[in-house]
Amino acid sequence: MFGLFLIIIVLVPDSKHFDMDYALELIDLNVGYGNKKSRRVILSDIRLSAASGQLIALVGPNGKGKSTLLKTIGGFLKPLEGMVRIHGSNLSQLTNHQRAKLISFVGTSHEINKLLRVRDLVALGRWQHSSFLGRLYENDQRIVYKAMLDTKILHLRDARIGEISDGELQRVLIARCLAQDTPIILLDEPTAFLDIANKFEMVDLMRRLVRLNRKTIIFSSHDLPTVIGNADLMWFIYNRSILEAIPEELVMTGFLDTFFEHSNVVFDLVKNEFRLNQKPDRFVKILGDETLVFWTEKALLRFGIARDNRVSEPEIHVKVENENILWMVNSLDKSYRFETLRDLLPFIDRQFRNKENS
Amino acid sequence: MGDSIIRIITNMYTRRLFALCLLVFVFFIIDVFWGLKSFDYQFIIDFFKGNALENPSYTTLLLFRLPKAITAVLVGMALSVSGLLMQTVFRNPLAGPYVLGVSSGAGLGVALAILGFSAIGISIPFGLQNGMVILFAVVGATFVLGILLLVSMRINDIMTILILGMLFSSAISALISILQYFSPESSLKAYVIWTMGSLATVSYSQLVWLSLAVTFGILLAFLKVKDLDLMLLGEQYAISTGLNVKRFRVIIFIATGLLAGSVTAFCGPIGFIGVAVPHIARIVTRTTDHFYLLIFSSLIGACVVLLSDILSQLPGTIGVLPINSVTALLGIPVVVWIIFNNHRFGSGF
Secondary structure, three states, X not given: OHHHHHHHHHHHHHHHHHOOOOOEEEEEEEEEEEOOOOEEEEEXXXXXXXXXXXXXXXXXXXXXXXXXXXXXXXXXXXXXEEEEEEOOEEHHHOOHHHHOOOEEEEOOOOOOOOOOEHHHHHXXXXXXXXXXXXXXXXXXXXXXHHHHHHOOOHHHOOOEHHXXXXXXXXXXXXXXXXXXXXXXXXXXXXXXXXXHHHHHHHHXXXXXXHHHOOOEEEEEEOOHHXXXXXXXXXXXXXXXXXXXXXXXXXXXXXXXXXOOOOOOEXXXXXXXXXXXXXXXXXXXXXXXXXXXXXXXXXXXXXXXXXXXXXXXXXXXXXXXXXXEEEEXXXXXXXXXXXXXXXHXXXXXXXXXXXXXXX | OHHHHHHHHHOOHHHHHHHHHHHHHHHHHHHHHOOOOOOOHHHHHHHHXXXXXXOHHHHHHHHHHHHHHHHHHHXXXXXXXXHHHHHHHOOOOOOOOOOOOHHHHHHHHHHHHHHHHHHOOOOOOHHHHHHHHHHHHHHHHHHHHHHHHHHHHHOOOHHHHHHHHHHHHHHHHHHHHHHHHOXXXXXXXXXXXXXXXXXXXXXXXXXXXXXXXXXXXXXXXXXXXXXXXXXXXXXXXXXXXXXXXXXXXXXXXHHHHHHHHHHHHHHOOOOOHHHHHHHHHHHHHOOOOHHHHHHHHHHHHHHHHHHHHHHHOOOOOOOOOOHHHHHHHHHHHHHHHHHHHOHHHHOOO
């Protein structure tokens, strides 16, 4: 009996999810630029929806319409056709004031006054709720404080915008979105100019906001390895429209190879990375510790040399001796010994070239 | 508004504000009294006691010095506030009250009044001339501002508006040059003198209009304090925070037109105050909060114009120097100093 009760409790909040109560719906949407006379459609026939608590990655090559779509959802561009619906209301019919309560936005180019202090910038997120002279009430001050806490920028609150790094600025701008307290947050390329550590911090932040604050976050990115494993949904630009999939699904079906339409780039299913689609015609046998073999192979790949342990020679044996890495090479019945990759790589390359020339 | 009044009383700006008010008062007294023929302590004491009515300096003081000092205060406030508004809206540290072409519009009106009528052989009776100049300046400034308002309601990009304003000013200057070329020497000199600016020509009845325009303009600016603060994020973020940018722009342009337009109409185009003073206010307050920037800009502006006026009529010099030259000579070192010493403040935009 108690068990049944528990099941009901668990199911009830979730049932909302199955009601198709979407935070955001894109209905037969065409986006692009233009007026009545001339128009340039960038993406067409978009039919998508997003629920609360979803982290959605908008992926696609540069210049194919990621920013255009985000600008349309954000209300900066009018849809050429179709409708953007947010919590049931048509975006085009909302005033600026109403829209700003539903959607907040972080773009790529910032024209922010560099003298502004971090806390003042975040506080501007409460702009609609502040007094006639722009002062915050106590409750709003609490919201601003919590926004800075959630984005881990409290220690920066007295710094001026001109004094903080790109990664920190991204956080500050996201804190502003949190202060604005909108159910939907749009981020244009939030990880584009960040180093690896900041990139992961940013993804972690987005995941936390989605999970704990039940936000719908849509971010554009051309960085697939960051997207896969983190985003709940992937909207990817395909054939001048947008398709929707769960990222892992796309990987498994091999669809990602078509990501860069005309180029020679393929997605490596195992390693979660893109690489140039080289077809090596030289093979070596590499033996030894797994990690050492992996990186030796990676270095050799640049010379068009791949690992295939079925060939008999050249044979490379990687091992650690007296805390130094050693490469023992058997080639043409001779043994060589290398202590650095700098010496090894040209040697192997030369071996193959000699063979090919003779 | 209650919360902000409490803030004024309790926060760290109070002392600076008090010092500034004192400075304005001191400069005002100096500007009114210094250099009068019978200037001494006895006269000042007599003046405040009401015993100076017989003194010949009393008339000078009441008819010339006092309205001039009041004009100086109004001009300083108006130009500094409108300069601040333009710097924020255009996100440009070198923007000033005249980027909208208000002064060249007024200039064209005045050129038509002074040069145009003499060119076609109509001479204006001397008593009417001052009134005509003001009327035509107002019409000219309003005309240019109106066109720019119409344009700005259709164009989204603020930089386009800035460029259009500058091009428009240049075109009008060209028109004025043509008028100058065809006008007789005497009226040409009258026009050139107008372009040098003067605080002395404003009578009490005109002062009423000037102060009304300036008060209304500054009031409009204070009504938009919150929006001005938001504009520091740039237009895109301002829009996404919920600001109706086009409506905001129109109101700010009207405020600037009122402030810069009325000053130009009554006193001629007075340069450099509007560009330099907002920077001084930023350095003094170290804030980006427009509520304080507006207050400090207007007070510092009043100080600087009073000081310029004092310098222009320094006792011992030959006559009175044109106010425009003095403000430029005072303002340019300030701008240079800003460029060299406050990179941070210069690059804030």
